[in-house]
Amino acid sequence: GEDVEQSLFLSVREGDSSVINCTYTDSSSTYLYWYKQEPGAGLQLLTYIFSNMDMKQDQRLTVLLNKKDKHLSLRIADTQTGDSAIYFCANGGNNRLAFGKGNQVVVIP
Amino acid sequence: DTAVSQTPKYLVTQMGNDKSIKCEQNLGHDTMYWYKQDSKKFLKIMFSYNNKELIINETVPNRFSPKSPDKAHLNLHINSLELGDSAVYFCASSLGQGPGIQYFGAGTRLSVL
Numbered sequence: 227g228e229d230v231e232q233s234l235f236l237s238v239r240e241g242d243s244s245v246i247n248c249t250y251t252d253s254s255s256t257y258l259y260w261y262k263q264e265p266g267a268g269l270q271l272l273t274y275i276f277s278n279m280d281m282k283q284d285q286r287l288t289v290l291l292n293k294k295d296k297h298l299s300l301r302i303a304d305t306q307t308g309d310s311a312i313y314f315c316a317n318g319g320n321n322r323l324a325f326g327k328g329n330q331v332v333v334i335p
Numbered sequence: 336d337t338a339v340s341q342t343p344k345y346l347v348t349q350m351g352n353d354k355s356i357k358c359e360q361n362l363g364h365d366t367m368y369w370y371k372q373d374s375k376k377f378l379k380i381m382f383s384y385n386n387k388e389l390i391i392n393e394t395v396p397n398r399f400s401p402k403s404p405d406k407a408h409l410n411l412h413i414n415s416l417e418l419g420d421s422a423v424y425f426c427a428s429s430l431g432q433g434p435g436i437q438y439f440g441a442g443t444r445l446s447v448l
Contacts, residue, residue: 268339268427268439268441268442269425269427269437269439270439271437274436314378318435322380322383323434323437327375328376328378330376
């Protein structure tokens with residue numbers, strides 16, 4: 227199946243780190259993705275990881291992939307108010323992306 | 336120079352009406368998609384087209400009919416609108432047959448009264 231599960235809400239103080247988790251069932255995809263949706267806007271690709279990698283670092287973002295447990299996480303270091311958004315993980319397979327239900331991150335100044 | 340543009344941004348209409356949402360991408364991508372995002376922010380694919388050909392057609396009522404006049408455009412026509420159609424509809428595109436990295440439009444918020 228293509229089910230992708232995420233927790234729903236996270237509040238974090240400005241300057242702290244945020245960690246968002248995601249689990250998926252379909253392990254056939256080549257890439258897994260993190261998208262960000264700001265209020266009133268479409269989804270914007272944040273980062274992605276190749277399925278044979280365990281970790282990818284991109285400035286303040288760190289993606290960890292545990293293929294055995296089918297678990298993907300996104301760590302945002304030094305969280306800023308502009309990071310307040312909904313974050314979706316997505317799993318690409320079968321010519322489509324399956325999105326998680328999203329995790330709303332609220333950054334408290 | 337917006338990459339994926341949708342019109343209109345907001346659409347308010349009565350039950351039973353027919354409406355269309357348009358989408359255009361200027362990225363030279365081969366594949367375009369329509370997604371529906373419900374009030375709980377759950378995002379589900381509805382259709383995708385690759386070079387004007389339908390490749391994904393999820394379980395969507397046949398009141399929804401996508402049309403792709405060329406690979407840069409994918410429009411969505413909805414007949415006999417129902418209250419449950421109220422949602423935000425997103426268009427997206429990607430290079431190749433997909434899924435790949437998808438670029439999203441800003442969304443069309445449809446409210447059916």
